Amino acid sequence: xxxxxxRLRGVVKRYGAITAVDHLDLDVPEGTCVGLLGPNGAGKxxxxxxxxxxxxxxxxxxxxLGFRLPEESKQARAQCGVVxxxxxxxxxxxxxxxxxxxxxxxxxERSERREAIERALEMSKLVGRRDSRxxxxxxGMRRRLxxxxxxxxxxxxxxxxxxxxxxxxxxxxELWALxxxxxxxxxxxxxxxxxxxxxxxxxxxxxxxxxxSAVAAGPPFELVREHAGQEVLxxxxxxxxxVEVEAEAEAAGMRTRRTxxxxxxxxxxxxxxxxxxxxxxxANLEDVFVLLTGEEIA
Amino acid sequence: xATAEARGAPLGRLERSALTGVLVREAVxxxxxxxSSTFSSTVEPTIYLLAFGFGSIVSRIGGYDYVDFVGTGTxxxxxxxxxAFPAMFGTFVKYQFQRTYDAILAxxxxxxxxxxxxxxxxxxxxxxxxxxxxxxxxVFGLDPSWGMLAVPFIGWVAGFGWACFGISIAGYAKSFExxxxxxxxxxxxxxxxxxxxxxxxxxxxxxQVLANLNPLHHCVVLVRHAVFGWDGWKxxxxxxxxxxxxxxxxxxxxxxxxRKLID
Numbered sequence: 001x002x003x004x005x006x007r008l009r010g011v012v013k014r015y016g017a018i019t020a021v022d023h024l025d026l027d028v029p030e031g032t033c034v035g036l037l038g039p040n041g042a043g044k045x046x047x048x049x050x051x052x053x054x055x056x057x058x059x060x061x062x063x064x065l066g067f068r069l070p071e072e073s074k075q076a077r078a079q080c081g082v083v084x085x086x087x088x089x090x091x092x093x094x095x096x097x098x099x100x101x102x103x104x105x106x107x108x109e110r111s112e113r114r115e116a117i118e119r120a121l122e123m124s125k126l127v128g129r130r131d132s133r134x135x136x137x138x139x140g141m142r143r144r145l146x147x148x149x150x151x152x153x154x155x156x157x158x159x160x161x162x163x164x165x166x167x168x169x170x171x172x173x174e175l176w177a178l179x180x181x182x183x184x185x186x187x188x189x190x191x192x193x194x195x196x197x198x199x200x201x202x203x204x205x206x207x208x209x210x211x212x213s214a215v216a217a218g219p220p221f222e223l224v225r226e227h228a229g230q231e232v233l234x235x236x237x238x239x240x241x242x243v244e245v246e247a248e249a250e251a252a253g254m255r256t257r258r259t260x261x262x263x264x265x266x267x268x269x270x271x272x273x274x275x276x277x278x279x280x281x282x283a284n285l286e287d288v289f290v291l292l293t294g295e296e297i298a
Numbered sequence: 299x300a301t302a303e304a305r306g307a308p309l310g311r312l313e314r315s316a317l318t319g320v321l322v323r324e325a326v327x328x329x330x331x332x333x334s335s336t337f338s339s340t341v342e343p344t345i346y347l348l349a350f351g352f353g354s355i356v357s358r359i360g361g362y363d364y365v366d367f368v369g370t371g372t373x374x375x376x377x378x379x380x381x382a383f384p385a386m387f388g389t390f391v392k393y394q395f396q397r398t399y400d401a402i403l404a405x406x407x408x409x410x411x412x413x414x415x416x417x418x419x420x421x422x423x424x425x426x427x428x429x430x431x432x433x434x435x436x437v438f439g440l441d442p443s444w445g446m447l448a449v450p451f452i453g454w455v456a457g458f459g460w461a462c463f464g465i466s467i468a469g470y471a472k473s474f475e476x477x478x479x480x481x482x483x484x485x486x487x488x489x490x491x492x493x494x495x496x497x498x499x500x501x502x503x504x505x506q507v508l509a510n511l512n513p514l515h516h517c518v519v520l521v522r523h524a525v526f527g528w529d530g531w532k533x534x535x536x537x538x539x540x541x542x543x544x545x546x547x548x549x550x551x552x553x554x555x556x557r558k559l560i561d
Contacts, residue, residue, distance in 0.1 A: 075306065084401065101326055
């Protein structure tokens with residue numbers, strides 16, 4: 001069994017009457033990419049803050065890179081890189097100055113600082129923009145800089161909180177390539193997201209979160225096969241028709257879920273004699289998610 | 299779990315490398331706005347000197363030329379303005395709007411180190427900018443003296459306290475508007491009861507006793523004594539009072555910001 005970069009057991013975090021994280025267990029083996037998937041308010045960001053001791057758990061055990069939290073958090077943080085959900089770059093500084101500041105904050109030796117900054121600039125493809133002020137950069141560039149800043153000291157563990165939220169699809173794909181490259185270098189990654197595709201593409205293991213706890217965990221394809229089967233029949237029609245289809249499918253013992261304009265009938269693998277007309281498509285994580293939590297994502 | 303060599307030595311409190319990291323951030327940022335802040339901290343005392351020093355109907359006060367009196371008195375004003383105010387507003391902006399502190403605390407820096415480094419930075423700036431009114435007064439006729447070399451240090455000690463005071467206020471404030479209460483109910487009275495523009499001798503006894511609780515008053519007196527001649531152990535006591543004020547509000551600032559930054 002691989003060593004664990006992150007190990008959470010029975011972690012609880014309450015804010016007044018609200019329980020943001022509710023007896024959460026989480027394992028992130030070293031060298032893997034784990035995705036926390038859940039809708040807004042599922043407790044993903046709170047979990048991220050717990051891992052840097054910017055939130056202190058009310059109950060449970062937390063270990064990051066072998067260090068107990070919150071007592072030894074500073075040592076853990078020295079080897080972590082954090083990409084926050086909300087951009088907190090110094091906007092009146094240049095790209096290079098932002099990296100320089102974090103090279104100091106992450107205690108890179110003077111002799112290695114120059115090289116670390118150059119590497120971060122290359123990785124984020126911002127070499128040509130090194131002297132640009134951050135407030136002159138596009139949204140995608142800013143996000144790349146935010147990632148580069150978190151990786152300037154070559155952390156063992158990267159914590160990415162919604163790394164592509166609010167970006168164009170094209171920019172999102174650029175960032176996926178960047179994260180994928182990081183993963184292939186062997187950096188352990190914990191990434192929260194509410195984009196199904198992001199989790200499916202990048203994560204070795206996905207942990208589905210709802211109301212602060214884990215409802216399922218496993219490799220994306222296994223979760224899909226286990227909970228949603230291989231194929232889904234998507235039936236479109238007027239509302240009355242959809243009600244009929246739903247009743248018919250449930251009578252036949254099939255699981256269904258509503259999307260806005262259609263009924264999805266799950267587990268219609270092969271040609272098992274289901275006679276309703278519709279479009280067949282491969283089952284995906286979203287089906288799993290809705291089935292397990294009863295919530296729509298995103 | 300992690301191997302022994304990866305663990306490294308446990309990290310202590312108030313580490314030099316953590317303080318340096320935060321100070322470097324401030325220094326790099328300062329390089330982008332030093333012109334405007336130097337301009338305002340030079341022009342303001344000049345205006346005070348022109349307005350009070352030359353617009354005044356008195357030419358001598360408390361045994362000093364009035365220009366000399368105000369020129370040294372406004373050092374404390376400059377220290378206050380370049381420490382308490384930037385600390386209050388800057389901390390709030392960095393916490394609330396820029397989320398800078400979230401970024402710093404995700405690095406190996408604790409709240410205690412963050413607050414300490416921020417206060418050290420502001421104190422150093424206040425120590426330097428605090429000298430400006432005195433330098434302006436030299437241009438207008440104040441005689442240079444060796445004791446003036448102690449003024450940046452006095453400004454630094456007072457500035458550290460006022461910086462921590464400002465950070466504390468920002469830590470406890472729920473919104474920007476809360477600062478109005480502090481400025482009108484705390485800073486303005488302290489500013490007027492400091493002896494910068496007129497001696498406190500004419501105040502009632504109770505006000506003079508109260509002034510001893512005003513760190514700004516000690517700063518004013520210390521600067522005057524540095525320039526015109528020391529007053530022995532009394533000045534040590536004043537310096538001690540400034541140091542106690544600084545240490546006290548330093549711990550309060552750390553407490554306030556920990557509450558604010560760590561859930």
